[in-house]
Amino acid sequence: MNKEIKVADLGQKDYKETWDFQESLFEEILNLKIRNRRESLNLSTPNHFLFVEHPHVYTLGKSGDLSNLLLDESQLKEKKAVFYKINRGGDITYHGPGQIVGYPIIDLENFFTDIHKYLRLLEEMVILTLKEYGLNAEQSKGETGVWLDVGTPFARKICAMGVRASRWVTMHGFALNVNADLGYFDHIVPCGIKDKAVTSLNVELGKKEIPLQEVKQKLKKHFLELFEAEESN
Template sequence: MNKTIDIQDLGLKDYKDTWDYQEALFKSILDLKIRNRREATNEPTSNYFLFVEHPHVYTLGKSGDMSNLLLNEEQLKDKGATFYKINRGGDITYHGPGQIVGYPILDLDNFFTDIHKYLRLLEEMIILTLAEYGLKAERSPGETGVWLDVGTPFARKICAMGVRASRWVTMHGFALNVNADLGYFDNIIPCGIRGKAVTSLNVELGVERISMPQVKEKLLKHFSTLFEAELNTVTV
């Protein structure tokens, strides 16, 4: 089992270009797994973790409801935003500058074959990271992602999640609001959940800007511990 994960920070990158890149890495792992099975070989599969920020974009998961996007094509253009229907789970979400998006593309055969556990560990990574900033983040029953003040009228989501998996290979991932422009969430019903607010780390801490590299460093520290992985930073 290969527990080494290549970490790539793609910086600010177009959503569709990043999606295509994810798909290429995802396919390379799947192809090797199929070849190993067909030829009775045991060549180790690779694992990747991509960090990225996207220009303003709305994405709708395969089980999502189009009516949760509250903008038409012209209004999207006016907002400088794009829209894609994609192949992850979940409903609609927003990505944009000031948000840390993470795409782990892992062969879970290298770790554990349990998608439920995988999602819970991703949530735990976020919860532990936010705890370092003095925030008590938690899960909301029946709702994937990470929240604050669960069970109160002030419940608000700080991190959205949606993944795809095939033959235990994962793609897509999480979006953590760090310095996000929350006004863009007003144009959707986030994750299809009505009556719940969205927040960002800088808002919660009452500061203008949080260091994105610092947050990424904390995320990776908890990720490597939770997944018992060795991280290898790759320059792109």
């Protein structure tokens, strides 16, 4: 089992370009697993973790409802945003500048074979990171992602999640609002959940901007610890 993870920071990158890159890494791991089974080989499968920041984009998961996007084509152009239907789970979400998006493309057979556990560990990674900033974030029963003030009228989501898995290989991942323009969430019903607010780390801390690199380092540290993994060179 290969417990090394290659971490790459793609900086600011177009959503479709990043999606294509994810797909290529995903297919590479899948093909290697198929070859291992067909030819009775035992070649180790690689694991990747991509950090990226996207220009304004709305994405709709397989089970999503298009009516949760509240903009038409001309309004999208006006907002300098694009829209994609994609192959992850979940409903609609927004990505944009000031948001850290993370895509773990890993072979869970190198770690454990449990998608529920995988999602809970991703949430825990974010919860532990936010704890370092003095925030008490939580999971919300029946709602994937990371929240603040769960169970109160002030519940608000700070991190969205949606993944895809095939033969225990994962793709897509999480989006943590750090310095996000929350106005863009007004144009969707986030994750199909009505009457719940969205927030960002800088808003919660009352600061203009939080260094993205600093947050990425904390996320990476907690990810590696939770998955009992090492970063590969």
